Amino acid sequence: MEGRAALLERVIGVLRKSLGLSEDQRVDAETKLLRAGLTLDSVALLEFVMALEDAFHCEIEDDEIDPLRFGSVGVVAEFMHSKLAGAES
């Protein structure tokens, strides 16, 4: 399985593509995704979740889409790391 740094870069790439972020918009592990109560079923979050599923060939269940797992880009990368590790074990 790829390392955490590479996985973080992939997650950032997926986020940029799914939200159409420009290259000059800084995105790193600290970037918050759920600004001030962004709804869990909002279109943006749903697009990101579906893009992650596509990129990592996995299913993110409804109960996994919660603020704790989608608070920041770094937390999402960590969540994907443990999810993929779980799938391999």
Place this chain on the structure above:
Amino acid sequence: MALDLDLLEGRFATRAAAQFPDGALTYAGLVDRARVRVGELRARGLEPGQRTALICRQNADTIVSIVSLLELGSPFLPIGHVAPAPDRSRLAAAYRAAWLVEDGKPTPTGRDDAREGRRGPDGEPEALALASSGSTGRPKLALLSQSQLRSRMTQKCRSHDIQRNDRNLGVFPIEHTAGLQLLLASLNQGSGLVFPNSAHPRSVLRTCADEGVTLLHGSATLFDFIVRSRRADWPGLDAVRFARSTAVGLSLETHRAFTEAFGIPLWQTYGASEAGGICVNRDGASHDGVLALGAAGLGVDVRICDERGRELPDGEVGEIVASSLNVALGYENDPGTGSRIHQGHFFSGDLGERRNGFFYFRGRSKLLINMAGKKVDPFEVEQILLRHPSVEDVAVVAEAAPGHEAVKAIVVAREPVEPEALMDFCGRELAPHKVPRRIEFRSALPRNAIGKLSRERL
């Protein structure tokens, strides 16, 4: 009252009025809880006629509150729970609500300017208000009387073929006009409304299969997501009679891909908070690669008009004007711009043309952004961003996204500022769907000689 509780209890007692992932709310349970709640609201001082701002969640308690307020005769404005406090306050103030109800508990707003509900020309009291959008940043609230609400529910069931044995799944928040009207129409008909775990297409399809859903209602974005992301191992829509996409934005490509993949019709419907249902396209009628909004709905006269309100012939583009008994009484908090209501006529602000009896969307004469069916007024977002000390000038525009539009802010900054800081700032003031998804920085915005923003040159 808009709903007859005795009738619902007597006819449909054991049927599920609403099905949530964690259980069902039967009609008997709904009526029992609503009667208790009416007593509690009255005991706390809420009187018929007094306006209420109702904070809505996707749960049984919100449905109980809606039915209770209708039964009590307290007109209400539904507001999503995700709206931050300043956004809630703005909406409650615009409605001049005397009460705020959240999780079944009423709290007086303490407003000196609180107003009682209006009455329609037939003397019927106001039932509720639906939030629309103006072009001045002030929320516009379309007011409906009890008789208009009853009429809309009946029209919706007939026009959208909602039958008593149907199980409806609607991917809308309850506070959204489409969600609230579907809920009330479903209750009026004695059918069931099913709530999925989430709006994820996989979750929606699984819920349809597990719960025997017969009618699937959603925004164009939902159908676009389903078509784009469908996997072979996801369930089909075997029990669904047809699906229905609301508002504008459904492409002919998505329509064709969906109907081919699932083998069921996908209806396009077009309506507005101010007018209820306006057009229905049951057969996928299209012209020149564009899906029609549909033909005029049941009991609705639809015309294409020029700026003076004169009807235009087929093939000419003008404003879509709908006339029916369902057109709202008027606006509360009307800034006098954008869409207009006048004596049963709704001037939509949408541009369209008619061809062979079908109406086609041709753009907006007002500047609303269609965020997956939720309308965002750019001016409202601009006014918030201009309060940020680092923002000198700003224009908020729509940015194309698959099946919908996203909110983008073009900012002229006084000093360096991170996009996230501006998004956070908006997030503290505005409902999530109004927060810009992207911030673009420029050195200046195009303005004309009198300083007005030239949006066409952005």
